[in-house]
Amino acid sequence: MARWEAGADARLAKAAIELYLERGFEQVTVAEIAGRAGLTKRTFFRYFSDKREVLFAGSAAFQDAVVSAVIDAPDDVTPIDAVAAALAAGGAELTQLGEPVRRRQHLIAASTDLQEREMIKLAALTAAVADALRQRGLPDTAATLTAQAGIAVFTTAFERWSNQDEPADFPALLRGALSDLRTAISGQ
Amino acid sequence: MARWEAGADARLAKAAIELYLERGFEQVTVAEIAGRAGLTKRTFFRYFSDKREVLFAGSAAFQDAVVSAVIDAPDDVTPIDAVAAALAAGGAELTQLGEPVRRRQHLIAASTDLQEREMIKLAALTAAVADALRQRGLPDTAATLTAQAGIAVFTTAFERWSNQDEPADFPALLRGALSDLRTAISGQ
Numbered sequence: 001m002a003r004w005e006a007g008a009d010a011r012l013a014k015a016a017i018e019l020y021l022e023r024g025f026e027q028v029t030v031a032e033i034a035g036r037a038g039l040t041k042r043t044f045f046r047y048f049s050d051k052r053e054v055l056f057a058g059s060a061a062f063q064d065a066v067v068s069a070v071i072d073a074p075d076d077v078t079p080i081d082a083v084a085a086a087l088a089a090g091g092a093e094l095t096q097l098g099e100p101v102r103r104r105q106h107l108i109a110a111s112t113d114l115q116e117r118e119m120i121k122l123a124a125l126t127a128a129v130a131d132a133l134r135q136r137g138l139p140d141t142a143a144t145l146t147a148q149a150g151i152a153v154f155t156t157a158f159e160r161w162s163n164q165d166e167p168a169d170f171p172a173l174l175r176g177a178l179s180d181l182r183t184a185i186s187g188q
Numbered sequence: 189m190a191r192w193e194a195g196a197d198a199r200l201a202k203a204a205i206e207l208y209l210e211r212g213f214e215q216v217t218v219a220e221i222a223g224r225a226g227l228t229k230r231t232f233f234r235y236f237s238d239k240r241e242v243l244f245a246g247s248a249a250f251q252d253a254v255v256s257a258v259i260d261a262p263d264d265v266t267p268i269d270a271v272a273a274a275l276a277a278g279g280a281e282l283t284q285l286g287e288p289v290r291r292r293q294h295l296i297a298a299s300t301d302l303q304e305r306e307m308i309k310l311a312a313l314t315a316a317v318a319d320a321l322r323q324r325g326l327p328d329t330a331a332t333l334t335a336q337a338g339i340a341v342f343t344t345a346f347e348r349w350s351n352q353d354e355p356a357d358f359p360a361l362l363r364g365a366l367s368d369l370r371t372a373i374s375g376q
Contacts, residue, residue: 078375116308123307141344145365146372152336156329177333178373184334185370187266 009047009057011037016054017104025051025111052117055104058094059121063128066090070132079138083129083150084178088171091154095161095170105162126151153177197235197245199225204242205292213239213299240305243292246282247309251316254278258320267326271317271338272366276359279342283349283358293350314339341365 015036019028030051034044048054069086077085094101108114126147133143157173203224207216218239222232236242257274265273282289296302318335322328345361 080373080375116304119307119311120304141348141365141368142372145340145344145369148340149337149369149373152333152340156333160329177329180329181333181337182373184330185268185337185366185373187268 008037008039008043012039012044012047013054013057016051017100017107020055020107021103025107025114052114055108055114056117056121059125062090062094063125065093066125067128067132070129071135073136075136079133079136079142079146080149080178082136083133083146084153084174086129087150087154088174091158091161091170091174095158095168102162105158122151122155149178149181153181156180196225196227196231200227200232200235201242201245204239205288205295208243208295209291213295213302240302243296243302244305244309247313250278250282251313253281254313255316255320258317259323261324267321267324267330267334268337268366270324271321271334272341272362274317275338275342276362279346279349279358279362283346283356290350293346310339310343337366337369341369344368 012033016028016033019033019036028051030044031041033051033054034041044054048057066086069089070082073082073085108118126144129150130143130147133146134140138146153174154177156177157170160173160177161168161170200221204216204221207221207224216239218232219229221239221242222229232242236245254274257277258270261270261273296306314332314335317338318331321331321334326334341362342365344365345358348361348365349356349358
């Protein structure tokens with residue numbers, strides 16, 4: 001997509017990732033990000049509360065897609081399978097973007113500040129998935145535990161994907177991680 | 189223990205919890221906490237980086253105890269059982285303190301700021317438990333997934349405990365939560 005066709009938020013996110021990779025997250029200012037995107041600081045703050053948030057531009061849309069998929073899963077699908085399928089589909093879409101997503105992941109891994117922000121996003125996602133499961137009639141604790149297990153499996157699969165050079169099938173990575181979690185807690 | 193025998197950090201923590209319960213976490217200043225404890229702001233900041241941290245005074249000691257218990261578990265104990273036993277012992281000690289711990293938990297549940305801080309402490313605990321499992325020879329991903337499962341089970345058990353009026357056996361609550369997690373992810 002040509003630069004002038006993209007929305008300001010996407011341009012800011014692209015500029016931020018470029019600058020963070022060039023000079024490190026800590027060293028880059030909001031003014032520099034806005035400048036690289038050909039926009040003003042004021043525009044930056046209309047979209048993002050701070051320079052961490054710009055790396056999580058897509059997280060609300062991702063969460064909405066996962067929650068909808070959990071709610072819309074057929075009634076005869078078990079809760080963990082509904083969550084796994086929703087996260088597999090979301091992760092497949094995300095990982096199809098390829099190298100930029102991998103680079104973003106490495107940026108986050110290199111900064112405690114960014115890891116904290118990601119943790120907060122993942123906690124919100126976990127809570128939203130648990131709510132979706134309650135809407136499907138799952139009792140409170142089972143919903144929370146299922147959501148937590150789903151997110152643990154998702155982050156494991158995602159980390160495996162971002163450390164691989166070869167393109168990999170995200171749903172297969174997620175199924176592998178779920179199988180690993182079952183083995184890990186079986187106590188065998 | 190008489191007030192003048194207690195350490196300054198314990199006095200500050202006690203004063204903070206009292207004030208947070210009386211007036212709400214947001215409304216209380218560090219100067220007021222120090223004043224209630226008969227100490228200065230400067231002393232407060234020798235022990236705690238901010239007014240959130242004072243509620244997590246015991247978290248380093250808790251983490252050390254859990255990590256040691258995982259490392260020292262007999263070789264023939266499975267990883268998830270080593271983690272569950274370590275967290276059951278830590279949780280049993282914590283919950284024996286009774287009402288103050290329950291009140292602290294309700295304070296945290298009422299504040300997004302405090303929930304974020306707790307999330308960061310739990311992430312650090314998860315990483316430390318995963319490291320301890322790697323020291324026992326568990327492969328990387330299995331260590332992370334087992335630690336994540338253990339912490340999910342611990343927080344479930346702890347939430348059940350803090351919402352019960354009756355004294356409850358924490359290790360039994362933790363075993364119940366582990367059994368619930370196994371059921372949740374079995375896909376049955």
